[in-house]
Each structure stands twice: as structure tokens, then as C-alpha cells.
Amino acid sequence: MAANNSLNGGKSSLKNINGRVVFVQVLVLVFLCINSLLIMTFFMKDCFCHTAVRFFYTTMRYILFAMTLLSDCLYLLLTDILLILSYFHFTIQMWFCLMIYIILSLYTYLTPVTLTAMTLERYVAICLPLRHSELCSTSSSMHCILFIHGISCLPCIAVLSIFFKSATHGFFIQRNVCSVEMFIIQKWQGHLRSAISQFYFLLMVSIIVFYYVKIMKVAKAASGENKKSTGKGLRTVILHAIQLLLCLIQLWCPFIEAALLQTNFLLYINVRYFNYITFILAPRCLSPLIYGLRDEMFFHALKYYALCGLYKKPLDF
Template identity: 70%
Template structure:
């Protein structure tokens, strides 16, 4: 989260949002525990980490955990106006920049997996093998690194060496040296948004065609696949709205500081915190096999606790 929470015209700290910071800590702690529990359940059954959609689901869970943890740390540092050296902020920026895109790209890949399962069932085992999933995960991380690489290449070429040891409140904005970089950043986000939306729509249309032609026996599976793709589309939309937030916030900052603080807090909770917390939980509860595993291990743990008492 950016550092502008702590800045005023006279350099005074803005402390009015203390209750908001506490609320974020509670939400992040709760959802980190939920996501970590789901990750543990994923590794408890062999069938999960040998199936593409569950492996991709685990990638989303781990990506969201890391992203939530890093943004929460930045929030605390910014709120308390803690200065860190630029090289450390650089490392934080790289992680956040990469994992901003990992989740929506993985959601897109999960929609394509449903397309293969419904429209190309005879080739599903071949195309969605564990080996293919590993390669796909590497491709997702590679594609997620491109926007960060472009931004940092420009920064390294323009910034003086002395900057890397200077102390500052860490913010994404410190790596945007020119106004045209902001437009380039917007173009990159919109390009990724367009590609991912196109793939989601393609998957939905293809599955819809199969659903119309399917027999009554297969309508349940195709219908479930359609609902899954729609869920991924909603998740993707919420995840990608955060790419537009910095430009809205920049415009609001020119108008009023307190309005900027309120808008940034709203954007953080609504478009960063909520989608990365609720979406994995909803998907985990919707999937029958994963939900059964969650219920089994949750009740098992409760039973053992009661027995020991």
C-alpha cells in the first residue's frame, strides 16, 4: 500500500485512521488463517496435488497469502511513517508487482482447464497433466514478471546509484519517475485485462455450446463448469479492478488529501483485501471434493481437541 497515508502539506502524520488499520489487521489475520488451513488440506491428499485445477487453486492460495502479508506490512510501515532503504523497498515492490498478476492469470488458466475438461475430454489427461501444470505455473510467473521488469528497467536506467541507499517511506510510486510511465503502466494493465477477459469469454462460449448439445446425462457437469467459469470471471473482474485504482487515487490526490485517504482505504479493502480473501474461500466451499476434505480435517481437529479435554 502506498505511503501517501502519512503525508500532509506540513509534513504532519495523519492518525485519524487508526481504527481502520486495526480492522485491516483483524481481517488479514482471519483470512490468512483460513487460506493457510486450505493450503494444509491441499497437501494432505495425494489426489489434490496431482490434479491441475487443485494445483492452480493452491497457487492462488499461496499467491494471495504472500500478497496480503506484504501489503499489510506496507500499510503498517506507511501508517507509522517508517523509513526503509530503497533497495529493500525494491524487493518488496518486485514481489507485489509479480503477485498482482499471478492470481488473475491463474484464474484464467483455471477457466481454460474447465474448457479442456468439457470440450476436449479425451485430451484432458494429456493436456492437464502434473508436468503440464508445472510448466503452466512457470509461464504464469514469467508473464507476471514482465510489467515489473519493464518498470524497473526504466528506473535502473534513470535513477542515480545513491538513491538505493536512501531512506524513504516505501511506495510503488517512487519507481514511477516520469508521467509517461504512468500511462505505460496503465496500458500494460489494460492489455493483460483484455487478454484475460478474452480467454474467459472464449471458455464460457465454448462450454455453452457443448452444454446446449449435451445429453441430459452430461448437462449437470457442463452446467457446473459454466458456473465455475462465471465465478472465475467475477473473481477476475474484482482482482483486475485494483489495476485501475492507482489512477483513480492519483486524480483524487490532486483534489483533497483526506478524500484520497478515504478512497485509498476503500479501494484496498474492497478490491485488494476482499477478493483475495473471499474468492478462494468461496471456490474451496463450492468444490465438492475439496469441501469434503475441509470438513473432514476441520471436524477431525475439533474432535481431537474435545477428546483431549
């Protein structure tokens, strides 16, 4: 009887895990489809939206938005592949896992850093409108993208430079299930990664809060149309703050999961699943909400493209 109960419990647990994996695949597919549609809208060249396309290409917030969508798509795809490989216990050589880790490490920080830059852009647009065209020009956008990538690379460079000194040549040709924890050989390396993550967390939260207060002061002093525009910008910053908070909490997830792995494996599985849904998938579905649906100009262009040109409401600039 006990054996039967154990067998039934094991089958129930396996069925539950299977259901979770399928649910994640559905979510990832939906988010990838939505993000892909938004990316195509940004790059479309239809004559009806030709003016909008030029405007998207020359406006910093849309350029940063498109970069966020591209990075989110790649990040979701790679994390989902690792999830499937881990679920089926499929092993790969560590040098290939290292390449995946480098890309994921970059894009883990790229989204929150970009969100911080987008908040700064909103601050300039609302609080320094006369200098917005100068500070947020197309060339400034390109410089900003390079700076964002540079800042996002630093944690990966710091962790890997220490890892390469500790790892042996044989490590790279071993086959194992790919995991971030594979590159933390010494315990103090994990502490270093934790310190870097917390530093980024505190820095970006401080920037968001500081400029939110600045924008709020301008919003209170504004009147009429300016008040409406400023209020919309303030709500955008709030959504950025929520999205950024979820992304930054993700930086702490590996340390929580590593601690649980040593104590309770079932709890580790449940918490890891919750973290993936809440702190990886959820922040990356907020981008379409913030700019794909709330931004009137981008929404009209998106609706026109999604309906294959049947929607022909003129775009106001």
C-alpha cells in the first residue's frame, strides 16, 4: 500500500512538472509572438506609416524600446532552451554552456540598465523639454546603446575573469547540464557576484526614485495640456519602476535558489518555477504594455500593421 501511494505520488508530481513546463512554453510563445510583432512594427516600411517609421527611427525612447524587445526575445529564447535541456537532463560541453552564460549574463543586466536609461529620457522630455532634441538625438541614442552594453558587460567580465583563473582546461570539454552555478567554483566567487548584483540594484533603484521625485514635482506644477502630458510621463515612469524592480529582484534569485537547493529540493523546484514566471517572464511582458499599447502613435502603427493595412486612421505628429 505504501509503495502504491509512493508511486501515485511520484506520478502526480511528474504530471505537475510536465504541466508547468507546457505552461511555460505557452507563455514564452505568446510573449515572443507579441514582441516579434512589435519589432516588425518598428522596422516596417509601409507608405502609410512612412512618417511614423522615420519618427520611430529618430526618437530615443522608441530606439531603446526596440533594443529592449530584441534583447528580451533573445533572453526568453535562451532561458527557455536551458529550461528544456535541464528538464530532460540533456548535457552539453561546458565551453558551449559558457557561451550561453556570457550572452545571458549580458542580457540579464541589459534590460534593467535600458529601463533606467528610458527613465532618464522621460526626465529630460518632461523636465528639460527645450534640450530634449539635443540630448536625445539619434547620435546620442547610438552612444547611449554602446554605453548600456558596456555597463551591462562589466559584471560578466568581473565574474569570468576570476573563473578563468580557477578553471582547468579539462573543465571546458566536460559534458554536464548547463547551469549558471557551474561557473562558481569557489564560495567567495558567489559572494562577489552577489555584491555586484546588489550594487547594481541599489544604484538603479536610487536613480529611478531620484528622477521620479523630480518628475513628480514638475507634474504638480504643470497645468492644462502640460499636466496631462506630464501625468502620462509620470505613469510611464511608475511602470518602468515596477518592471525594473522585478528585473532587479531576478538578480537575487540565484542566491535564494542555491540556498534552497542545499536544504529542500522540492521547495527549490517550486521556488525556481515561481521566480521564472514572476521575475523573468513577467517583466518582459510589461514592455509591450508600456509602449506597444499605451503609446498612442506606436499603437496606431501596430494596429495598422496587425490588420494588414485595413486600419487607416491618420497619425498625428
